[in-house]
Structures are given as structure tokens and as C-alpha cells.
Amino acid sequence: MIQKITIVDGNPDSGKNPLNSFIEELTLALKAGNSHVDIFHLSEKNIKQCIGCWDCWWKTPGVCRFNDDAPETLKSIINSDLVIYSSPMIMGMYSAILKKFHDRTIPLVHPYIKIVEGEYHHKKRYPNYPKMGVLVEPNDSSKEELELVEKIFSRIKLNFHSEVKFFYSINSINPKQLSHEISHL
Amino acid sequence: MKSAIFNGSPRGNNSNTKILLTHFQKGLERAGGSVTSIDYLIQEKHLEEQVKHFKEAETIFLAFPLYVDSMPGMVKQFIETIGNFDGSGKKILFLVQSGFPEAVHSMEVKDYLLLLSKRWKMECLGVIVKPGVEGIKIMPEMMTRKLFKKMEFLGNEFVTKGKLDEKDLSKLSGPYKFSKFRLGVFGLMQKTGISNFYWDKNLKKNNAFEKRFDAPYAN
Numbered sequence: 587m588i589q590k591i592t593i594v595d596g597n598p599d600s601g602k603n604p605l606n607s608f609i610e611e612l613t614l615a616l617k618a619g620n621s622h623v624d625i626f627h628l629s630e631k632n633i634k635q636c637i638g639c640w641d642c643w644w645k646t647p648g649v650c651r652f653n654d655d656a657p658e659t660l661k662s663i664i665n666s667d668l669v670i671y672s673s674p675m676i677m678g679m680y681s682a683i684l685k686k687f688h689d690r691t692i693p694l695v696h697p698y699i700k701i702v703e704g705e706y707h708h709k710k711r712y713p714n715y716p717k718m719g720v721l722v723e724p725n726d727s728s729k730e731e732l733e734l735v736e737k738i739f740s741r742i743k744l745n746f747h748s749e750v751k752f753f754y755s756i757n758s759i760n761p762k763q764l765s766h767e768i769s770h771l
Numbered sequence: 772m773k774s775a776i777f778n779g780s781p782r783g784n785n786s787n788t789k790i791l792l793t794h795f796q797k798g799l800e801r802a803g804g805s806v807t808s809i810d811y812l813i814q815e816k817h818l819e820e821q822v823k824h825f826k827e828a829e830t831i832f833l834a835f836p837l838y839v840d841s842m843p844g845m846v847k848q849f850i851e852t853i854g855n856f857d858g859s860g861k862k863i864l865f866l867v868q869s870g871f872p873e874a875v876h877s878m879e880v881k882d883y884l885l886l887l888s889k890r891w892k893m894e895c896l897g898v899i900v901k902p903g904v905e906g907i908k909i910m911p912e913m914m915t916r917k918l919f920k921k922m923e924f925l926g927n928e929f930v931t932k933g934k935l936d937e938k939d940l941s942k943l944s945g946p947y948k949f950s951k952f953r954l955g956v957f958g959l960m961q962k963t964g965i966s967n968f969y970w971d972k973n974l975k976k977n978n979a980f981e982k983r984f985d986a987p988y989a990n
């Protein structure tokens with residue numbers, strides 16, 4: 587059952603817009619259904635670019651050298667049943683601030699390799715990983731670009747020992763429906 | 772052919788991306804091409820100049836490591852800064868190199884780069900995909916020599932043919948996935964120069980070996 591949910595909001599625009607309203611309503615609906623929801627608005631956070639130093643794998647296992655706002659977000663994610671990534675489509679892809687955050691998620695896995703679905707992937711660091719959901723605001727993106735982003739998330743889930751439970755454009759579902767769907771996951 | 776190079780590795784000057792680019796550039800220059808600028812996107816203080824180089828370039832070469840199944844966040848940032856720029860008449864070339872040994876991990880980002888070229892209305896001359904690169908600094912010279920020669924060959928071909936041959940690109944990127952037979956720890960070492968032993972050696976050097984399975988964020 588989904589009890590704890592982390593929403594990682596990758597909208598660089600914190601003003602009034604359809605994606606932000608959707609997330610706000612979704613959060614209310616989920617809370618009304620007694621889920622615990624933590625929400626991180628990346629636009630208000632300081633998330634440094636990963637510099638590929640491997641400190642989080644071979645010096646301070648599981649912990650990044652940068653003590654900015656990424657660690658608290660990772661802590662929330664790894665203790666959740668579901669993580670929802672939301673982003674507007676910008677230049678045919680999710681936002682740079684969400685991408686920068688994703689680069690910082692590697693402390694959650696282990697450097698050791700194992701074979702998953704006939705491919706190389708990293709071993710788990712934690713016993714459990716949250717399921718994933720994705721919400722995008724399509725903007726000027728093409729069907730092909732949206733499909734590609736969905737495919738990228740189904741690769742990310744392999745590296746993070748997870749499953750993608752939903753991938754929605756905010757134009758194809760409303761917050762109440764989605765909240766209902768989540769309560770049945 | 773005049774090219775502006777953009778290195779999208781967060782490791783900048785110490786990157787594997789740089790090593791591969793250097794060999795490509797050698798081949799390119801030997802064939803009579805020239806490189807007009809090399810920008811390191813990690814140096815954000817030079818953003819204005821980077822954008823200028825991008826917009827004025829005849830041919831753009833954007834190279835980066837695969838990060839979490841896509842481009843590093845800073846490269847996406849740069850793409851957003853350029854925005855829906857009309858690059859009609861310009862040409863673009865990409866390099867995506869990665870840690871895991873199979874090309875399968877880079878296929879989505881490759882397709883994205885093709886769509887991005889369309890957005891910019893640029894002719895894409897090729898997407899070079901090279902998996903299994905993280906170990907190049909510790910691999911025996913025998914292994915890297917071949918790779919560097921291939922990069923040099925591509926640099927040469929780029930100038931002489933004006934684009935990269937799909938056949939040469941797929942030779943470089945290797946198999947999409949490995950057969951069951953080729954998988955396994957031994958294969959891993961052969962393919963990447965990196966095995967669990969490599970991580971263990973560094974964990975020990977940092978006195979962190981006993982802590983390697985730490986799960987610091989578990990409640």
C-alpha cells in the first residue's frame with residue numbers, strides 16, 4: 587500500500603501555472619486520503635551539479651560531498667513508497683533542474699554491478715526503493731519527444747530498482763483521478 | 772571544416788570526454804579541418820562566450836558522459852539556454868560516452884539528440900556512442916590504443932566525408948546488449964577495465980571498505 591509519498595517538483599517556474607496548480611490539488615487530494623506527502627520544489631532548492639568524483643561510492647559510502655538540499659530530498663525518497671517526479675517539457679525533455687537532481691541520486695545505489703534484464707546495472711544500497719510516477723506538462727513537445735522521455739524513465743527505473751507506475755501528461759488526467767489511482771497502487 | 776567543441780562533462784579538464792575528443796581532434800586536424808573553440812560547459816562563468824561560440828559556429832560538436840540515462844543536468848541547462856534557436860545551415864555532431872559496457876543505455880539519449888537537431892534545424896552529422904569508457908585511465912595501453920585510433924579515424928572521416936558513416940559508428944559502439952555467454956564478472960573486467968575489485972581497491976585506499984554497504988538515509 588502507498589502510505590508515504592515524495593513529490594519532486596522540477597518546475598523551474600514557481601509562479602501560477604497549470605503544472606503547479608495540478609501538483610497543489612494532487613497534494614491536497616492525497617493528504618485527504620491519509621497519505622503522508624513530502625513535496626520538494628526544486629526551484630526553491632540549492633542542488634549542485636554532480637561532479638563525478640565517486641566520493642559517495644568509495645569515500646563516504648552513500649553520502650555526497652555536497653551538503654546542499656539534495657540529501658534531505660534523497661532521504662525522503664528512499665523512505666517513501668512512491669516518488670512522483672513532475673516537470674514541464676522544455677526543449678523536448680524534462681527540466682534541467684530535475685535532471686541535475688537525478689544526477690545526484692547515485693548515492694542511493696551501490697557501485698557493485700549486477701545483471702538486470704541482461705544488462706549491467708548497479709546493486710542496491712537499500713533494501714527497498716520507492717515505486718515511481720511521472721507527471722509532465724507537454725508545452726511545445728512533440729509526441730515523439732514525450733515518448734522518449736517516458737522511455738528514459740523506464741531506463742531510470744532499472745537503475746533504481748523500481749517500477750514506473752504511471753507516466754501522465756497533466757492534460758490527460760485530473761488530480762482527483764490520479765489521487766484515486768495512487769490509492770489503489 | 773571549422774568546428775566548435777563543447778565538452779559537457781562535469782569533470783571538465785579531467786574528463787574522459789576530453790581524452791576522446793583529443794584523439795578525434797587529432798584526426799580532424801590531420802585531415803585539414805580546424806577547431807575554432809573548445810568550451811567546457813562546467814565553467815558556467817563563461818556562459819556568454821559559450822553561447823556566442825555556439826551561435827556563430829559552422830559545425831558544433833557537443834560531447835558528454837551519460838549521466839543517469841541521459842545528459843548531465845548542466846548540459847540540459849545549456850540546451851535550455853540556447854532554446855529554440857534557428858540553426859539553419861549549421862551542422863552538428865554529438866558524442867555520448869558512458870560507464871556501462873553496452874550501447875543499450877545510450878539509445879534514448881541518442882534519439883533525443885536527433886530530435887534536438889531537428890528543433891535547432893541543424894543537419895546532424897552523427898551521434899558517436901561509446902560505452903565502457905569509465906576505465907580508460909586505468910586500462911592497459913593495449914586496450915585504449917585501439918579506441919584512440921578509432922576516434923582519430925572518425926575525426927579524419929568527419930572531414931574527408933563530411934559526415935560519419937553509420938557502419939563505423941556502430942563498430943565503435945559495439946553490441947546493443949551482450950549475450951548471456953559474454954556476461955559475468957570476467958566479461959565485465961574485459962569490457963570496462965572496471966570490476967568490483969576496482970571499487971574495493973579505492974574503498975580500501977580511503978579507509979571506507981568496512982562502510983561500503985552503509986545505508987545512511989534509512990529510517
Ligand SMILES: Cc1cc2nc3c(=O)[nH]c(=O)nc-3n(C[C@H](O)[C@H](O)[C@H](O)COP(=O)(O)O)c2cc1C
Nearest residue numbers: 638780786787788836837838839840869870871905
Ligand atoms: C552521476 C553519474 C551518473 C552516471 N550515469 C551513468 C548511466 O546511467 N549509464 C552509464 O553507462 N554510465 C553512467 N555514468 C558513468 C559515466 O558516463 C562514465 O563514467 C563516463 O566515462 C564519465 O565521463 P567524463 O569523465 O567525461 O565525465 C554515470 C556517472 C556519474 C558520475
